[in-house]
Amino acid sequence: xxxxxxxxxxxxxxxxxxxxxxxxxxxxxxxxxxxxxxxxxxxxxxxxxxxxxxxxxxxxxxxxxxxxxxxxxxxxxxxxxxxxxxxxxxxxxxxxxxxxxxxxxxxxxxxxxxx
Amino acid sequence: xxxxxxxxxxxxxxxxxxxxxxxxxxxxxxxxxxxxxxxxxxxxxxxxxxxxxxxxxxxxxxxxxxxxxxxxxxxxxxxxxxxxxxxxxxxxxxxxxxxxxxxxxxxxxxxxxx
Numbered sequence: 001x002x003x004x005x006x007x008x009x010x011x012x013x014x015x016x017x018x019x020x021x022x023x024x025x026x027x028x029x030x031x032x033x034x035x036x037x038x039x040x041x042x043x044x045x046x047x048x049x050x051x052x053x054x055x056x057x058x059x060x061x062x063x064x065x066x067x068x069x070x071x072x073x074x075x076x077x078x079x080x081x082x083x084x085x086x087x088x089x090x091x092x093x094x095x096x097x098x099x100x101x102x103x104x105x106x107x108x109x110x111x112x113x114x115x
Numbered sequence: 116x117x118x119x120x121x122x123x124x125x126x127x128x129x130x131x132x133x134x135x136x137x138x139x140x141x142x143x144x145x146x147x148x149x150x151x152x153x154x155x156x157x158x159x160x161x162x163x164x165x166x167x168x169x170x171x172x173x174x175x176x177x178x179x180x181x182x183x184x185x186x187x188x189x190x191x192x193x194x195x196x197x198x199x200x201x202x203x204x205x206x207x208x209x210x211x212x213x214x215x216x217x218x219x220x221x222x223x224x225x226x227x228x229x
Contacts, residue, residue: 004157031215042221043158043203055214091157095215103148104217106157 002026004107006092012113018080021110023092024073033104034067034077035091043091049075082114119206121220128228133191135223137204140185146207147180149189152222153200161189161202191225199227 005024013019025032033048047057052069060067064083069075079086089111093104118140127133139147145166150158164171164178164187171178177190191198204220 043219045216045219048216050214055212056210056216093157103160103163104158106159108155108157 004092004094004105006090006107006110008110009108010111010113012115013082014115015083016081018078019082019086019112019114021077021090021092021112023075023077023107025075025092025094026096026105027073029094029096029105031095031097031104032069032075033091033093033095034075035093037089037091037109038087046077084114087112087114119204119218119220121202121204121223123221124224124226126226126228127194129194129196131194133189133194133198133225133227135189135191135202135204135225137187137189137220138185139187139204139206139218141206141208141218142185144206144208147178147187148203148205148207148217149176149178149187150203150205151200152203158203163207194225194227196227196229199225201225 007022030051034046036044036046046059047067048055049069065079067077089109091106091109093106095104096102121137146163148163149161151161152158162173162176162178164180175192179188201222201224203222205217210216
């Protein structure tokens with residue numbers, strides 16, 4: 001089975017530009033999570049969806065960040081305009097349901113550098 | 116508030132046992148996870164334990180849970196250089212809307228020296 005697929009793997013862009021990160025969750029998984037990982041703050045949950053509906057976006061840093069899940073097989077995380085402090089590794093994860101023995105499956109991440 | 120704490124670094128010699136510790140604060144947690152992150156990759160689930168268990172063993176991995184002290188540990192026997200990675204402790208719990216959520220530690224970087 002294919003795992004969680006993220007694209008691009010690396011993104012380098014200048015500040016002020018729009019950045020779009022993409023995620024394809026594992027087929028059949030009901031939950032999709034977006035995380036940000038930095039050395040200073042560790043792993044932070046930004047937002048998560050259940051059946052394509054955003055449930056908790058309290059981790060989204062500010063209005064420059066937005067996330068969508070138009071269907072069960074695709075999600076985007078957009079930063080507009082981007083700033084150097086947004087540089088981090090962004091992970092997408094999915095999990096099948098609310099079962100307590102269901103772990104989150106992570107993609108390999110997008111390493112974002114804002115110059 | 117909810118919090119999960121881990122030491123940031125651990126260094127061991129190849130062949131020795133590694134013990135990575137974690138403490139958490141939410142007494143309503145139902146399950147606790149250990150994830151492994153290798154360089155340049157995402158997190159992978161290593162093992163998990165239900166809160167009504169004291170111990171779980173899986174090959175070289177032993178998880179111990181002290182629910183009274185809210186302390187979780189991961190022991191890796193016969194540590195190999197391939198075990199070098201960051202290990203994350205995560206606590207499973209429920210938010211106000213009865214949705215699952217994980218509270219993550221900052222991760223322990225394990226260095227295995229030959």
